[in-house]
Amino acid sequence: MKFRVKKATKNRTCIVSAAPYHPYQRCKAQGHVEFFSDFNKDSLFGVITFYQHKYENKVIVDGIFTTDIGIDGIKTSDGRPRYTAELYNEDEEMIFDLTSAVFNNAIQLVSIKKELINLEICGDEGIIGKAVVLKRGGEEIARAEVYRLDPIV
Numbered sequence: 001m002k003f004r005v006k007k008a009t010k011n012r013t014c015i016v017s018a019a020p021y022h023p024y025q026r027c028k029a030q031g032h033v034e035f036f037s038d039f040n041k042d043s044l045f046g047v048i049t050f051y052q053h054k055y056e057n058k059v060i061v062d063g064i065f066t067t068d069i070g071i072d073g074i075k076t077s078d079g080r081p082r083y084t085a086e087l088y089n090e091d092e093e094m095i096f097d098l099t100s101a102v103f104n105n106a107i108q109l110v111s112i113k114k115e116l117i118n119l120e121i122c123g124d125e126g127i128i129g130k131a132v133v134l135k136r137g138g139e140e141i142a143r144a145e146v147y148r149l150d151p152i153v
Contacts, residue, residue, distance in 0.1 A: 027052045027122035032149040033132045035065075040134070040142035043068040048085070048102055048132060050121055050146065058116040059127075063102030074103060083141065087119075088131045095119075095130065121148075 031050030037043040046065030053060055063085070067073025076082050081103035087096045101115040120126045127146050134142040 026054065027120070027126075028151050029121055029128075030149040030151075031059075031121050031127050031146045033144045033146050035134065035142050035144055037068065042073075042083075042136060042141050044074070044083070044134065044142060046102075048098070050119070050127060052121055053116060056116065057120075059119040059121060060114045061098055061101040061117055061119075062114065063098075065103065082136060084135045086133050086135065087127065087146075088133055090130070095127075098132065 033048040035044055035046045037045040044065060044067055046063060048061065048063040050059050050061050052058075065074050065083075074082055081099055083099075083103060085098040085102040086094050087098055089095050096117060096119060098117075101117065121128065128148045130146050131143055132146060133140055
């Protein structure tokens with residue numbers, strides 16, 4: 001158990017707190033998923049990244065996608081995403097719907113507002129090894145596993 005200690009200086013007292021101190025442990029690894037156009041019937045190509053927020057215990061999800069006809073291939077005529085992206089566990093249970101974070105950012109090309117999601121990258125409940133499934137109209141188009149991407153430093 002760690003304790004917070006305020007050092008005593010001249011004419012001051014030392015304060016020791018018995019409350020446990022747990023600094024926020026940020027996972028430096030990223031989750032990474034790649035979809036290649038050769039392996040799905042819609043010629044969909046894209047990358048999804050998951051990385052830990054610097055100050056919160058949440059994950060930022062971002063994605064960029066295109067098709068052989070460009071960015072117009074991933075959206076409908078009214079500008080909505082043509083595809084859905086869903087995160088599944090080993091038991092084929094959906095953990096999270098990633099559509100908004102992934103395809104809305106891809107359609108906008110530049111996403112100023114990042115979406116924070118209550119997921120973990122590292123740890124027992126981490127997303128590494130889970131599957132991301134892309135669907136169009138409820139039909140599975142592509143599936144890829146989230147893999148760990150460690151920093152070079």
